[in-house]
Amino acid sequence: KKTTLTLAVASLLSFAPLSMAEEQTQGWDVSNPQGEFKDIDISVNSGTWMNVDVSPDGEYIVFDLLGDIYRMPFGGGDAEKLVGGIAWHMQPVYSPNGRYIAFTSDQGGGDNIWVMDADGSNVRAVTEETFRLLNSPAWSPDSEFLVARKHYTASRSLGAGEVWMYHRSGGSGVQLTERPNDQKDLGEPAFSPDGKYIYFSQDDTPGKTFHYSKDSLEGIYTIKRFERESGEIETLISGAGGAIRPTPSPDGRYLAYIKREDFDSVLYVLDLKTGEHKRVYGKMERDMQETWAIHGVYPTMDWTPDSKQLVFWAGGHIQKLNIDDGNARIIPFKVETEKKVQHALRFKQNVEADQFDVKMLRMAQVSPQGDAVIYEALGSLYQRSLPNGEPQRLTNSEDFELYPQYSRDGESVVFVRWNDEAQAQVIVRDISSGNEQVLNTGQGNFVEPTFSPDGKHVVYRKIRGGYLISDKFGLENGIYRVAVSANAEPEQIAESGHLPQYGARNDRVY
Template sequence: MTNKMLTKQSSLTTASNGANAFAVTPARAGVLAFALALQAAAFAADAPVAAPSPATAASAPAAKWNVNQPPGEKKIANIDVRTGTWMSVDVSPDGQQIVFDLLGDLYVMPVGGGEAKALTHSIAWEMQPRFSPDGKQIAFVSDAGGGDNIWVMNADGTNARAISTEDFRLLNNPVWHPSGKYIAARKHFTGTRSLGSGEIWLYHLDGGKGQQLNEKPNWQKDLGEPALSPDGKYLYYSQDSTPGRQFEYNKNSTGEIFRIYRQDLTDGTNEPFVTGPGGAIRPTPSPDGKYLAFIRRLRDASGSRTTLFLKDLKTGREFPAWTGMERDLQESWSVHGVYPASRGCPIPSRLWHGRRASSGASIRSSPAPRRSPST
């Protein structure tokens, strides 16, 4: 992994006549509109606003500010790394490649190991890559246009383009709809505090202003980490479910901080889906739709451990799959997620993840228990 600009820091009521009332909120109206659009195989998207791509922004003329053309003197440093921290990982649908973020760039490498190839290489910060359902494109977050937006590029790193153009309510954590035509992402909202909260919005691959899928709980309790079921019926997300309306740092991690919710995208209704002591974060459906992987904090005689769990979606049974995870961020600020993204591998019995560690991290393949052969 070669030259890198030092500029980059190295550390996203209408009530029916009768007893049952159905509240039509803006988010629910958005879900209903999306469901109708899917049924009609069309989506009304506004014409996208062109933005400089991460690969070509350096050659574009600067208007007021160009992320890839900062003023001042520049220096180049050689960086050779073999480990990283807080890395989001995804696996190609054919199970042959891994894409990950490191130091603000995106890389791809064979599942079996080898040299990582840079897909992006600029001053702009790119993160949280996700393969499209057909494996031909990668969605990711980039600030090349001046703020964090959702971008898409070919799987080989060419033809990068922005599909969202937010300049204030910035975006992160993109996930593909199974149709390959839409991308859901978390939009960040702030009020009187910078910590803020989140909502999940849906964007057409051709661009546009997006469609709101749910509503933030308030201006300080976070919501994020979206995931879509393989059949496109459900949206999963994590939400700070502690009492009160204000964000607090001194939350009790042995109790319940975050819950995972499941939202029906046909009518907009949602339900608490994974709850209980130790919380539940980073929902990740298995490719076959039989399991939901998630992160939970366990406490036993050895102390508090962040643990990978699986939930059998047929029986509802929840069980630990691996205890080798490093600490999550449930007590802290979680705008870009409470834990890095992972992916259930198409290869049986594997789950890939970026393992956060205090002394460095690497990309790992964890064997799933035999009782869950498809995760």
């Protein structure tokens, strides 16, 4: 393979930007983006991740589908579009007096809370956040106020939520809960029917940082409630399987929620008077407890006005469940609509070219003298003189080569070579002569080798690979050290870790 390499990062696509005056005059409208579009017809009777709500009089169900909001009779049938277009609208919820529907929409440029009349007319924004965006609206019992989840980010792209309250006419809002840290999620707020409490779900795992490898069986989310008068917060439901999507019944007697049983998301009802937890439905779709779910861990659901049935989305359909006998029935719907789809921007690529510029270089290491740099591209190691040298292949191997590190004197480099037969090998190569030495590490998957200051040892990390390679050597893990001298046996110096590095002297590894 022949490649022409550059140290430049990927080139940016060239556009003709608007001047500042043109931007201020033209503005940016989510509903009228630039580009070429085509119209597609949609006719469906099922959907994915649909938020549903029942009108206070029990006559209608509202739901979202493909970024539009629909209304249909409670018994099912043809759905009427209330708000649609290119902007994304979701999470519709009726006000208790039945006059309004609140929802989340990005039609103003980012997720905010909007309100429309129950027939879809008179659409207006309640919040106008430009950075700390909002979702998951819920009404106060008097239909005058809304609570919502406000999203905060810090050093990581993921973030945490707070519950804020707004008057339906707008305003800057009032903070009700304070995020405990910048990475643990909180959301799905809901008023109690008497207005005394606000329920919400929260990632309550230990620590201050978000991790993907959480155990849902031990419990990730808990359901808490905020007492409006005192400001106190208590944990209402916790433990194995967690608890999400708190949904109080209109009579205030029950709280519906979802928990995890093994790999299944299961619908439960808590009797707030007796404290009894009742399992009522076991075929919910998989919730998002392990992930980052800023718009809710499960779509919204609702009770019928008599507090005897629950209406929710599962299995692609809107369903109603009698909580006494556990009988669930599908409420059929049909959506016929037209959506605009933008033509994808595509660039022709010649994948058969003999030469091409590589625009992603990895694991770059500058020599101790600062006169050269070594890096990996397309699975091979290259070296070039600084500042203006031409890239040169370090080896002529056809195997993958990764994780290069210079010795302290700059005369040698250690790296990992991989092929499917020998697996990973830790290689020490003399740069001037090209002589190589394969260190005695045994078989396994090795990464991140580095020299000791005196060049006599190499430390490296052995990682698990049992799902892809033989279990004879794929289940070990840890930090190892091996002498560069011939046939030296490796020794494990730590059970786990990342990026092992020697200190200034030879006596410590960090």
